[in-house]
Amino acid sequence: MSDTLAAAAALVPDAGQRRVLGLAGPPAAGKSTLARELVDGLNRRFGPGTAANVPLDGFHLSNAQLERLGVADRKGAIFTFDVDGYLALLRRLLAERSRDVYVPDYDRTLHEPIAARHVVAPGVRLVVTEGNYLASPAEGWREIADLAIELWYVETPDEERLRRLVRRHSSGGRGVRAARERAHHNDVPNGELVKVDRDRCARVITTGPWRS
Template sequence: MTTTPGESTPPTVQESIPQLVERARALITGGGRRILGLTGTPGAGKSTVAAELLDALGDQAVLVGMDGFHLANAELIRLGRRDRKGAPDTFDVDGYVALLARLRAQTSGVIHAPLFDRSIEESIGSAIAVPAGIPLVITEGNYLLHDAHGWDAVADHLDQTWFLDVDASERRRRLVARRESYGHAPDAALAWVADVDEPNAQLVDPARDRADLIVRVSPTGEASARTEGVPA
């Protein structure tokens, strides 16, 4: 379920990780398989929130990331897109959508999903096992609500999609720190964020209006500030 064009803006909440964990628990109380999508601009904290949810939910959840469907570097070179790796048209979108459909319909056995290994910048097939008994599949990535290159088919397979929102200055700080952690010099890190991450953020940000919920993550213990009609 997602907000469609013409409908009202999705509600915004400011919540701590424990509060988001309770939201995720509520999603699976009815039984059966649910798929939760976490999206947002680069540096919004998608991977961090996904990891926190997994840690809290234990064997009730598994993460199947969008990044597992990066096209291989050799294929990107063949297509002339290697220098744009991470752009919307550098993924196997049809494969991702097909896997989400399988996960949503799964009632028995184990489904295996790919994992993106940043140490080699390639995906490893069948690296993530998803048994049928796991009630919550979390998937995260920039383009879950993108409306081009086939990404518009993703939303139909998600039960809820949360768009993680963060101040632009904090997002840039995180992204520069990330590049430096990869070994980039400070000037090179700043240039990468300006030339690659910022244009990507501008591409992703409009998708917030198609989310079920806009989430601003607050520190644990901080009071939750809810807006736009979300009940306390």
């Protein structure tokens, strides 16, 4: 982690400027955990409010919209995110640095996106944003590479990711069998799509088992 934090610290711009660091990778690779650790580490090193976390998961389409589109069983696939809204937020974060910008997140208890759970204050110099598809060249996603100072790829062995996914779905209310079916039906193919874009990232970071 020390080398990864040092690499992130090298991307922090001077006061009054702002950059975006993107973390891509397949589901349950450890992107959210790494983003939080980087933000905490940078704020300890440079002072509170230096870095902030902006998760792509806040731009999940709502369950109502997924039902309307007939893709509720594919939640988490690349086409189930509001990529235009996400890009608009990133552009706003880079252009507007004089007032607070509120950022949505995803609630794994409610299984819905939640508005304004995070805030990026004017003094934030590095925005760490993470999500499965940040390195995708697909329409609507490829602009992210132009906005970010760097894209990093976060990975962990597939068997570890599957274990995390089953635990995630089980803690969200599914039985173990249903959790495994959900992971294999949806998360595994989504992860294979993400892996294709690994080489588009400037750095590859391998995470270990989650700490309890």
